[in-house]
Amino acid sequence: MIGRVVLAVLLAGIAAGLVMGVIQHVRLTPLILEAEAFERAGDPASHSHGTTPEPGAVAESGGHDHDHGEGWMPENGWQRTLATTVTAAMTGAGFAAILAAISLLTGLQITRRNGILWGLCGFLAVTLAPAAGLPPELPGMAAADLLARQVWWVCTIAATAAGIYLIATQTRAFALVLAAVLILAPHVIGAPVAPHGENLVPAELVARFVANSIAANAVFWCIIGLLLGLGLDRTAKDIYAT
Amino acid sequence: MTARSISSTTSLTASKRIAAGFALLFVGLTLTFAVGLSSMAVAHNTAHDTRHAIGFPCH
Numbered sequence: 001m002i003g004r005v006v007l008a009v010l011l012a013g014i015a016a017g018l019v020m021g022v023i024q025h026v027r028l029t030p031l032i033l034e035a036e037a038f039e040r041a042g043d044p045a046s047h048s049h050g051t052t053p054e055p056g057a058v059a060e061s062g063g064h065d066h067d068h069g070e071g072w073m074p075e076n077g078w079q080r081t082l083a084t085t086v087t088a089a090m091t092g093a094g095f096a097a098i099l100a101a102i103s104l105l106t107g108l109q110i111t112r113r114n115g116i117l118w119g120l121c122g123f124l125a126v127t128l129a130p131a132a133g134l135p136p137e138l139p140g141m142a143a144a145d146l147l148a149r150q151v152w153w154v155c156t157i158a159a160t161a162a163g164i165y166l167i168a169t170q171t172r173a174f175a176l177v178l179a180a181v182l183i184l185a186p187h188v189i190g191a192p193v194a195p196h197g198e199n200l201v202p203a204e205l206v207a208r209f210v211a212n213s214i215a216a217n218a219v220f221w222c223i224i225g226l227l228l229g230l231g232l233d234r235t236a237k238d239i240y241a242t
Numbered sequence: 243m244t245a246r247s248i249s250s251t252t253s254l255t256a257s258k259r260i261a262a263g264f265a266l267l268f269v270g271l272t273l274t275f276a277v278g279l280s281s282m283a284v285a286h287n288t289a290h291d292t293r294h295a296i297g298f299p300c301h
Contacts, residue, residue: 001254002262009266020295028295071283080291087289091277091296097270104263127297136297149299150279213295220296239254 001238005100008231013096016223017089023216024084031209032138033076035201039140042200088220095122096224100232106165109236115229116222121164123221127214129160129183133191136213140200144192156186 074083099118103110110118130153137143159182166179199206232239254262277289278298286293286300293300 002258005262005266024291024295029291032291032294071287073287083288084291084295087277087292088295090273090289091292094270094273094277097266097273101263101265101267101270104259104266107259131297134297134299137294137300139294139301141301143299143301146281146299146301153299154279209294213297216295217297239259 001235004235005104005232005239008228008235009096009100010093011231012224012227013091013093014089015092015227016096016220017092018085019223020088020092020216020220021081021085023219024088025081027212028209028216029081029084031205031212035138035140035205035209038201038205042140092220092224095126095221096228099224099228102161102165103232104239106169107240108169109240110225110229110232111236112229112233115225115227115232117225118228119221119223119225120218121161121168122225123218125157125160125164127217127221129186130156130191131210131214132187135206135210138201138206138209141206142194142196142198144194148192152186152189152191156191159183159186 074080099110099122102108103118133156134149134153143149163179163182166175166182170176170179276285278293278296280286290300
C-alpha cells in the first residue's frame with residue numbers, strides 16, 4: 001500500500017519536473033542567463049557559470065553566492081540544463097511527497113476528481129502567497145538577507161497552507177477568521193525588504209521572469225496534483241478505510 | 243472489532259497511515275530543503291536555475 005503511494009508520488013513529481021524542466025529551458029533559464037550578463041557587467045569582480053573561478057573574487061559584496069566559485073558547478077550547456085531538469089524533478093517529487101503526506105495525516109483523500117484542487121492549493125501556498133512579498137528573483141537583483149527571506153518564505157507557506165486547510169475543512173466562523181488571520185499575517189508583518197539602488201537587472205527583464213515563473217509554477221503544481229490524484233485514486237479506499 | 247481486524251489485513255490502519263504520512267513528510271521536506279534552501283555550495287550551484295524558477299529565495 002505504502003509502495004503504491006510512493007510510486008504515485010515519484011511518478012507525479014518526476015513527470016511534473018520534466019515538464020517544468022522543458023518550460024525552464026524555453027522560458028526561464030534564458031532570462032536567468034540574460035540577468036547574469038547584466039550582473040557581470042554591473043559587477044566586474046564576479047564571474048559566472050562556466051568561467052574559471054578567480055580565487056580573489058569570492059563575491060561577498062552582493063552576497064550572490066552562486067558566483068563565488070566554491071564547489072562543483074555545472075558547465076553552461078547540457079550540464080546546466082541536465083542539473084536544472086534533475087533538480088526540478090527532485091522538487092516535484094518533494095512537493096508531491098508533501099501533498100501526499102498532508103493527505104495521509106489529515107485523512108483528506110486525493111482522488112482523480114480533486115487532484116487538480118490539491119495542486120492549485122499547493123500553488124497558492126508555495127508560489128502565489130510568498131510571491132506577494134518575495135517575487136521570484138533573478139541573479140543581480142537587490143535582495144534582503146538570505147536567511148531572513150528563507151524564514152519568511154517558509155513561514156508564509158506554512159501559515160497559508162494552514163489557512164487553506166481550515167477553509168477546506170471547517171465551517172465555523174471562528175475557524176474561518178483564524179484562516180484569514182493565518183493567510184494575511186505574513187503580509188501584514190511584511191517580507192524582508194531589499195536595499196534600494198542595488199539592482200543590476202532591468203525591471204522589464206524582472207517583470208518577464210516573474211510572470212513566466214509564476215505561470216510555470218501553476219502548470220507544475222497542476223500536473224503534480226492531477227497525476228497524484230490519478231495515481232492515488234485506486235488506492236484511496238484502501239488507504240482511508242480506517 | 244472483527245470488521246476492523248479484517249479490514250486491517252487489506253488496508254492501512256489509521257496508525258500506519260499516520261506513520262506513513264510522517265515518513266513521506268520527512269522525505270518531502272528533505273528533498274525540498276536540499277534543492278531549494280541548503281546553503282551547501284554544490285547544492286546551490288546544481289539547483290541554481292531551479293531555485294530561481296520555483297521562487298526559492300536565492301543569493
